[in-house]
Amino acid sequence: MKCRVCRGPAVIDVRRHNAAFCRDHFLAHCTEQVRRTISEHKMIGPGERVLVAVSGGKDSLALWDLLQRLEYDVDGLYLGLGIGDYSDESGRYAREFARSRNLKLHEIDLAADFGYTIPEAAAATRRPPCGACGLSKRHLFDQVAMERGYDVVVTGHNLDDEAAVLLGNVLRWETEYLARQHPVLPARSGFPRKAKPLVRLAERETAAYCVLVGIDYIVEECPMAEGNRHLGYKAVLNELERQSPGTKAAFLHGFVDRASPRFASAASEHSLQTCASCGAPTSGEICAFCRLQSRVRAQ
C-alpha cells in the first residue's frame, strides 16, 4: 500500500476515495476535507468566534485540533451530563486536551448548575435517555454561545452519524426533520449558527486522525446509548459500505446537494417568544429545557 501523494509507505486506506495515505498526507487530507466543508457551506466567516462542543471523544477532539490547524479562533465547551464514570472520564480527556494546548474550555455541570443528571431526567420522563440528553445539549450549546458572544457552535457529528440519522428520518419519512438536517443551520433570533464540519470524515478516519496526531480520547461510547436505534442504522450502513465503498457518502451528500431543498416547505415556522423562566427563544410559554428541569425536580 503506497501513499497516493508521495508514494511512500501508507498507514491507512480510504476505500471510498480509492486512496491510501502516509501519516502526513492523511492529516493533510483530513484538514482539506474540513476546509472544503467549511467553505462550501459557509460555516465560519473571517474573524468569527467559534465554540466547539467537546465530549472527550475522538470526533470533537479531532475537530478542535483541525480547526486550530486551519487557524480559527476556537474555544471549547464541555457539558458534565452526570452519567457516572463515563462523564467523569470524558471530562478528564476534554480538560487534558485543553490544558496541554493552552486552550480555553468552558464547563457546565448539569447536576451542579441545573440540579439534575441525564439518568435522573430519563427516569422522570420515562423515555430513552438520549431524548433528554439531546435536548439539554442543544439548549446549553445555544445558551453558552449567545451569552459569551460566539458566532457559531460546531459539533463533531461525522459522516457515519449523519448518514445514520438520515436513514432513520427517511425510513419514517420524518419530513420536518429532513427539512432541518443540514450541515449548517443559519443563526435565527436568539440562536447562534450551528455547523457540522466533519460530515466528510468517517468515524474510522477521525479515530485514525487522533491516533496519528497523538490525541488521547475516551474510547467507550455512552453507556446509556445501548440499544439506541441509530446504532442499528450504523451497522446496516457499514454493511452496505463494505459491499460498495462510497455508499454512505453518496447517500448523505446526495441528500444535502439534491434532495434536501425539496423538503424545505416541511419546516414548521413557529413564531418564537421568550421563555418566561430562562429567556431562551421558544414556541410555547416555557421552553422544553425548563419544562424538563421542573419535571425532574417534581420527582
Ligand code: AMP
Ligand atoms: P453524540 O450526540 O454523543 O453523538 O455527540 C455529537 C456531538 O455533540 C459531539 O461530537 C460533540 O461535539 C457534542 N457533544 C456530545 N456530548 C457532549 C458533551 N458532554 N459536552 C459537550 N459536547 C458534547
Ligand code: FES
Ligand atoms: Fe446523551 Fe448518552 S451521551 S444519553
Ligand code: ZN
Ligand atoms: Zn505521503
Ligand code: ZN
Ligand atoms: Zn427556559
